[in-house]
Amino acid sequence: MKGIRQLAEHLQISTGTVSRALNGKADVNAETRRRVLEAAETLGYVPNQAGRSLRQGRSRTIGLMLSHDSMVGGASDTFFPLVINGLQEALSVHSLDLILLLCQRGEAPDDFLRRMVAQRIVDAMVISSTRLEDPRFPFLNKAGMPFVSLGRSHSATADNRWVDLDFEGIAERAVERLYQHGHRKIAVAAPDTDVQLAELFLDGYRRGLAHCGLDYDPDLVFRAEAHEQGGYAVGQRIIGLRNRPTAILLNAEMMSVGLYRSFGEAGLQPGRDLAIIAERESPVGRFLLPRLTCFRLDPIAVGQMLGKMLLSQLPAFADLYSDVPTTKIWPMELVEGESDPPPEKQSGLL
Amino acid sequence: MKGIRQLAEHLQISTGTVSRALNGKADVNAETRRRVLEAAETLGYVPNQAGRSLRQGRSRTIGLMLSHDSMVGGASDTFFPLVINGLQEALSVHSLDLILLLCQRGEAPDDFLRRMVAQRIVDAMVISSTRLEDPRFPFLNKAGMPFVSLGRSHSATADNRWVDLDFEGIAERAVERLYQHGHRKIAVAAPDTDVQLAELFLDGYRRGLAHCGLDYDPDLVFRAEAHEQGGYAVGQRIIGLRNRPTAILLNAEMMSVGLYRSFGEAGLQPGRDLAIIAERESPVGRFLLPRLTCFRLDPIAVGQMLGKMLLSQLPAFADLYSDVPTTKIWPMELVEGESDPPPEKQSGLL
Incomplete structure (x- = not known):
């Protein structure tokens, strides 16, 4: 953790210049600004609030x-x-x-x-x-x-500016991977709310099915709460089906905890009796048995x-x-x- | 969700009085204030920020x-x-x-x-x-x-004013419960940091042992990270012991996920091969198999x-x-x- 003084020493420029660069003042040339910024990132700069006037008209x-x-x-x-x-x-x-x-x-x-x-x-x-x-x-x-x-x-x-995860991409790839493993009856579970990510995930799922030449079957789409209880409910519905899917994509990794339990209660084994790929890597998923296959970022x-x-x-x-x-x-x-x-x-x- | 007007109508007093009561002004008598407050809680009052001046000298x-x-x-x-x-x-x-x-x-x-x-x-x-x-x-x-x-x-x-959970109490009761189930070699896992709660939990554990006439054995105290990875490490250490504890108290419920996995990998079964009581009820604990025994608040x-x-x-x-x-x-x-x-x-x- 460095302050303005250490940054100035490191860059061999004045503390005033470092301060002006960090605060986005116009009288610092672009190259110096970039060097200051880079050093601040590399050295782990932490501003000293006491040293600057409060508010400055804006809350910062x-x-x-x-x-x-x-x-x-x-x-x-x-x-x-x-x-x-x-x-x-x-x-x-x-x-x-x-x-x-x-x-x-x-x-x-x-x-x-x-x-x-x-x-x-x-x-x-x-x-x-x-x-x-x-x-x-x-x-x-x-x-x-x-x-x-x-x-x-x-x-x-x-x-408008945004960052979003590649929900379509991962759903599509998960379907294709399961298809290559021999699966032909692939289900999907997504949140039952109007969050944008659920639609994107389902879009990718449908695209994956189309690439593999599989038909879209609305009975294989499970909408449920995006956590443990929802996963448990999905598991129970799957277990009750005469003609079960052999694989499922989970849009929310915490669903897996409930899904695993519902299978365990029924004497079935997740992984062996139902292949599972979940959206996102999480500490819980890493320590479940079997460990979740998922996507990392x-x-x-x-x-x-x-x-x-x-x-x-x-x-x-x-x-x-x-x-x-x-x-x-x-x-x-x-x-x-x-x-x-x-x-x-x-x-x-x- | 009600505003000031609905509260005033409900209480049959003026909106000005409701507003002054809610904002803690001195010119409202105590009984009226209490009635307004009670109604605000019961009816689910949500303040309309646009209706009051910003800041008022304080940030609120x-x-x-x-x-x-x-x-x-x-x-x-x-x-x-x-x-x-x-x-x-x-x-x-x-x-x-x-x-x-x-x-x-x-x-x-x-x-x-x-x-x-x-x-x-x-x-x-x-x-x-x-x-x-x-x-x-x-x-x-x-x-x-x-x-x-x-x-x-x-x-x-x-x-200084504070609320804290009864960490000593639950550790003590957990030891006593396990003792009544026949356990004589009861371990404990607590965070490896200087958080106050770890000490309180260990105090309760020692008190529980004393009540049951059991000796305190420092080898049965496992300090580990308060999450999945920490629980996994504790599980592996227990499995490696020649003379294993038959029960354990976990100060952090998420440790159970890792502990369960370490036992599963070794062909052992949590609950059957090691009785477990964890600190706090959580959605994960409710859906683990076996479901965690824990404490609720x-x-x-x-x-x-x-x-x-x-x-x-x-x-x-x-x-x-x-x-x-x-x-x-x-x-x-x-x-x-x-x-x-x-x-x-x-x-x-x-």
């Missing part, structure tokens, strides 16, 4: 809006905390602080956002848990508040990208981040587990 | 400081999000908003807190993840910032209590909350699972 604070669901349903893994860390890293280079705004249970996300913007606690926003139609996009556009979103939406305009890098996209929209920093893409679909890498063994290790279901 | 915002560990290690359950909801419910009655301040990886919590206080974003603080010696207590006391803590510390003064009620304790320290609201206790050790209730079956269902280890 960025708000991240989280829904209750993203904490409770999806909280069962480390994704959001690590995204948040990446965001903080990108913002702290410029002495910007991140605060989390957690929408209350029972309060509409749109009302909550309106209140937060009205209170002017933050200079800019990061939103998440985007829905198919999401009024937060037109609201923030109209309010003139800079923002980025983790997640796409039909409501986003061409000017670096949430810290996602957070850093979101931070840079946001900085590129703030006048003081825009020219430092002119090379940041405006939108990004984040690729994910398959992590082979034990839950989708090759067919010779599966039971006689195929 | 309360900060909850979370550590990275409390999100990542403990995030694997729903505890913090629900505590946060309870807090928000208590604060929103008075139009106070809660924001989350997440300490960055690699930044000392004390430095982070100092920055946050210096920036004056918030009027009051809630801190969590307390350590045995925790400099945040003297710092906040000296800074004159009202605060409450979720968790005890040796650094707390008699004036209402995190929303904990959050509400923290909120009321905080309000009792803010001059505008103090007289409304004069009956709130200054400290509270929160009781927890045993939830019988399948992971500590009575001895006749365990294998020949006893």
Whole structure:
């Protein structure tokens, strides 16, 4: 952890120049600015708040809006905390602080956002848990508040910036992998809400089926809550089918815990009796038996990208981040587990 | 969700009186204030921010400081999000908003807190993840910032207010329950950091042993990371012992996922080959096979209590909350699972 003085010593320039560069002042040339920024990242610069005047007319604070669901349903893994860390890293280079705004249970996300913007606690926003139609996009556009979103939406305009995971891509690849393992009856489980990611995942699933020449069967699409209880319900429904699928894609990895239990109760074995591929690598998935096959990404890098996209929209920093893409679909890498063994290790279901 | 008008209609008093009562003004008599507050809670009052002037000299915002560990290690359950909801419910009655301040990886919590206080974003603080010696207590006391803590510390003064879970009590009861099931070699796993709760849990464990006339054996105390990987490591160490414990208490329920896997890999069965009682009920624990025996509490009620304790320290609201206790050790209730079956269902280890 270094301060301005250490950065100045390292770069052999004045502390004033370092400070002006970090605060996005115009009187620093672009090359120096870039060097300061790079050093701040490499050396782990932490701003000394006491040394700069408070507020400066702006709060220098960025708000991240989280829904209750993203904490409770999806909280069962480390994704959001690590995204948040990446965001903080990108913002702290410029002495910007991140605060989390957690929408209350029972309060509409749109009302909550309106209140937060009205209170002017933050200079800019990061939103998440985007829905198919999401009024937060037109609201923030109209309010003139800079923002980025983790997640796409039909409501986003061409000017809005976002990062989203490659939900279509992973669903498509998961279907193809299962097909190559010999599966012909492949199910999918996705959240039963209007979150954008569920639609993207189902799009990819259908595309994968089409590539493999398999028919889309709506009876193999299970909508359920994106956590343990939902997975348990899906498992019970599958067990009750006369003609069971031999494989399933889970849009939310925490569903696997409930799915495993429902199979265990019925004397069936996940992996052997039902091949499973889940969306995202998580600590729980790594320690389940059989270990989940899933997709990996670096949430810290996602957070850093979101931070840079946001900085590129703030006048003081825009020219430092002119090379940041405006939108990004984040690729994910398959992590082979034990839950989708090759067919010779599966039971006689195929 | 009601506004001031609906509350006024319900109570048959003026909207001005309702507003003054909610904002803690002195010219409302105590009985009316109490009725307004009660109605606001019962009817689910949500303040309309647009209707009141911004800032009013104060931010009307309360900060909850979370550590990275409390999100990542403990995030694997729903505890913090629900505590946060309870807090928000208590604060929103008075139009106070809660924001989350997440300490960055690699930044000392004390430095982070100092920055946050210096920036004056918030009027009051809630801190969590307390350590045995925790400099945040003297710092906040000296800074004159009202605060409450979720968790005890040796650094707390008699004036400081806190809520903490009954870690000693549950550890003691878990030992006694296992003893009654016939266990004589009872191990314990606790976090390997200086968090206060680990010490309290171990104190209760020792007290439970003493009550049962069992000797304390330091070789049966496993210190490990409070999540899946830590539980896996503990499992492997136990499996490698010549003379294994027949039961274990886990201070962090997410350890169970790793512990289960290590036993499964070795052809052993949790519950049958090692009785397990974990600290806190969680969605994961409910769907593990065997289901975890653990302790339950209402995190929303904990959050509400923290909120009321905080309000009792803010001059505008103090007289409304004069009956709130200054400290509270929160009781927890045993939830019988399948992971500590009575001895006749365990294998020949006893």
